[in-house]
Amino acid sequence: MNMPKTEPRAGWRIAPGVPESLENVPGHAAVAGIARFRLFDGFFPPGEISHCAVHVVSERFTPSDGWRYTHPHVHDCGEVNFILSDSGVLRFRYEVDGSTRIVESPSTVFLPAGTTHRMEAIGGTGLFLCMHLRERTPR
Numbered sequence: 001m002n003m004p005k006t007e008p009r010a011g012w013r014i015a016p017g018v019p020e021s022l023e024n025v026p027g028h029a030a031v032a033g034i035a036r037f038r039l040f041d042g043f044f045p046p047g048e049i050s051h052c053a054v055h056v057v058s059e060r061f062t063p064s065d066g067w068r069y070t071h072p073h074v075h076d077c078g079e080v081n082f083i084l085s086d087s088g089v090l091r092f093r094y095e096v097d098g099s100t101r102i103v104e105s106p107s108t109v110f111l112p113a114g115t116t117h118r119m120e121a122i123g124g125t126g127l128f129l130c131m132h133l134r135e136r137t138p139r
């Protein structure tokens with residue numbers, strides 16, 4: 001029986017989350033009630049997940065009908081979002097390549113490389129986790 005070839009394993013690592021202002025993130029804007037933490041950048045080998053951040057949507061966030069905290073943007077890599085809540089439902093509105101959908105927790109969203117997207121928290125509290133699937137170049 002052929003066993004799959006096992007790559008050498010690196011030691012386990014921990015990347016503590018680093019608070020960062022949404023206004024310094026391309027395609028985003030700071031709003032009250034959403035805190036962002038960069039979980040890692042360059043933590044995995046090249047070609048793997050390159051970036052991960054979490055946005056904490058608290059009860060201090062006041063939803064609106066507008067698009068306040070992200071602006072349309074594109075990545076040259078896939079993006080995965082996890083929308084999670086332990087206190088009811090967290091709701092996001094997505095606009096992806098011109099079409100709009102409502103997404104509720106618990107959900108996973110995959111945005112292929114090259115899609116123009118933005119999202120907005122529109123109700124509830126919880127966590128919005130964002131991962132970029134390989135090296136990224138913001139446009």
Ligand SMILES: [Zn+2]
Nearest residue numbers: 073075079117
């Ligand atoms: Zn994005």
